[in-house]
């Protein structure tokens with residue numbers, strides 16, 4: 001049996017933003033432009049985490065803190081050849097841990113209604129679907145608003 005190479009979760013630096021952008025382009029129909037990534041990074045640098053495998057960025061997650069103890073996952077993607085190896089779950093768990101340390105009591109996110117795979121993924125991690133947000137995306141697609149509540153809060 002060949003051992004699976006293990007990935008490492010790390011905090012990202014501005015030097016990683018280009019690699020984040022490349023994964024965005026491979027995963028989303030409407031990737032964030034580099035200028036928005038830079039703006040988000042400068043307002044909350046610790047909200048940029050990534051998964052590295054053999055020195056290469058293979059996944060990332062961007063989160064921020066909102067008013068009132070609400071964490072917000074803004075973007076998450078794992079490079080397609082590296083999906084279904086537990087990388088997305090590890091990134092979400094790390095984000096939940098960091099957000100809790102920053103005072104979050106709940107965490108929200110939006111997923112495209114048609115993105116059944118991502119919605120299933122978040123359900124396995126304990127998120128619940130609350131309601132639909134019609135016309136949330138620029139192309140008019142509906143989002144599903146999902147929430148995670150920390151146990152014992």
Ligand SMILES: CC(C)(COP(=O)(O)OP(=O)(O)OC[C@H]1O[C@@H](n2cnc3c(N)ncnc32)[C@H](O)[C@@H]1OP(=O)(O)O)[C@@H](O)C(=O)NCCC(=O)NCCS
Pocket residue numbers: 027028076077078079082083084085086087088089090110111112115116117118120121122124
């Ligand atoms: C959604 C995403 C981040 C998941 O990352 P990942 O590293 O592949 O996920 P994991 O390997 O940690 O998956 C954990 C579990 O979630 C569930 N899951 C993950 N992807 C799934 C899919 N496409 N369909 C159904 N269930 C899925 C499975 O139960 C999986 O466990 P298993 O592989 O043992 O069956 C990844 O598919 C991705 O980057 N997709 C494109 C971008 C995207 O949609 N981002 C989310 C925007 S809201």
